[in-house]
Amino acid sequence: MTVVLGANRYGKAETRVVRVTRDGDVHHLKDCNVSVALSGDMAEVHLTGDNSAVLPTDTQKNTVYAFAREHGIGQIEDFALLLARHFTASQPAIHHARVAIEEYSWERQGPHSFTRSATEIRTCVVHHDQDGTTSVVSGLRDLVLLNTTGSEFHGFARDRYTTLQPATDRVLATAVTAGWRHLPAGTGAYDYGKSYDDVRRCLLEAFAGTHSLSLQQTLYAMGARVLTACEEICEIRLALPNKHHFLVDLTPFGLDNDNEVYFAADRPYGLIEGTVRHDHAPDPGPAWD
Template sequence: MTVVLGPNRYGKAETRVVRVTRDGEVHHLKDCTVGVSLSGDMREAHTVGDNAAVLPTDTQKNTVYAFAGEHGIGQIEDFALLLARHFTESQPTIHHARVQIEEHSWERQGPHSFVRSGTETRTCVVHHDRDGTSTVVSGLRDLVLLNTTGSEFHGFVRDEYTTLAPATDRVLATAVTARWRHAPRGAAPPDYGKSYEEARRSLLEAFAGTHSLSLQQTLYAMGSRVLAAREEICEVRLVLPNKHHFLVDLTPFGQANDDEVYHAADRPYGLIEGTVLHDDAPPAGFAWE
């Protein structure tokens, strides 16, 4: 039996970079965490410890800072593409680059004053091959949503272990992780900023506007709304934890609870995952993770 090296990659994780752009008295802020993973002709680095093909991870970190200084950081997708193309085009041993960026949101309070806005994080992952092929996946995580009504759950399978009562009116809450893959139909690259804003708006509108018979139904409605709104998006993947809210029994205190007081349970929770895509969407050609 022969032992061989399988798929592998290496890189620099969680490089935090903050870029301030000073436009007179008005300053603009970009706060990002960047992860780089490279793969290519790395067999001898693993098998005999020959590092001739290895671009140090410290160099990858320095490249992030240098590019932030030289080019600035506009849309995170464009910055990720810039980095990925650099690594594959400048190093003959690097055949594929994966760049992941999380953007931490700050809300303007004045010309040069900001406050960190919530837990929601904008994300992107770019894959770029040495042949010039790029794939861009945009998204967000920790978008916390809640409907106080308009949600049901009944007609489900019951067995000897089922204790859940059917619900015709319940609180529906989740913390959305959404990722969407771009497949531009024209020569011009997408406006990633506008695409993100409208995809996010579509998620919010679908969640608020869907009378939900299950969280699965809501997931499909959210993904479908994004695809209908943005022609450059061909596939949407959603992860929706069901943040359960249980009515509190107030009878020990001589009170009725007319669907007003709830306990928000953090675990265990239902976890609903799914993909919504165009039937002619081109194959991704990579692992989304």
């Protein structure tokens, strides 16, 4: 039996960087978590311990901080592309760079005062090869949504273990994780911020406007709305946990409960996942990894 080295990569994970831009008395804040993973001609470091092709992960961390100072942090996709292109261009042994960024949002309360916004996190994953091939996946995580009505679930398969009763009026709640893949950008500037706002708006509108017979139906409606409205997006992947709300039995207290009082359960929960894409979408390659 022959043992060989398989796919591998290495990098510095979760470099937390906060960038304050001072515009006179008005300050602007960017709060990000940056993860870098590099791959390429790395066989010798694994097989013999030869580190000559290894750019230290500490250097990768320092690059994130230096680039934040030198270039600022605008849209996180642009910052990720800047880093990925740097690593593949500056190191001959690095053939591929993956840069993933999480952005934590803050709401302005004054010229230099902020409050952390809710739970939602903006995300992106950028892959870039030495040959110039690039993929960009933008996304979000923990976008919490709830409809108090307009949701049903019935007509489902049953077996000897099924106890769930059909529902014709239920609370539908979820915490959306979504990632959407951009078509390759042209030569001009690409506005990732506008694209993010458009996609987020479509997700909200589709969730609120869909009379749901299942969370799967809602997932498809959300994805289809994005692809119909946003021509720059070729594919979107969604993960929707079903945040169950169960009616509380108040009959022991002589009270009825006409869909008014619920127990919000945190686990276990149903998890609905799916991809909606254009039928002509290009091969994603490693984009989602």
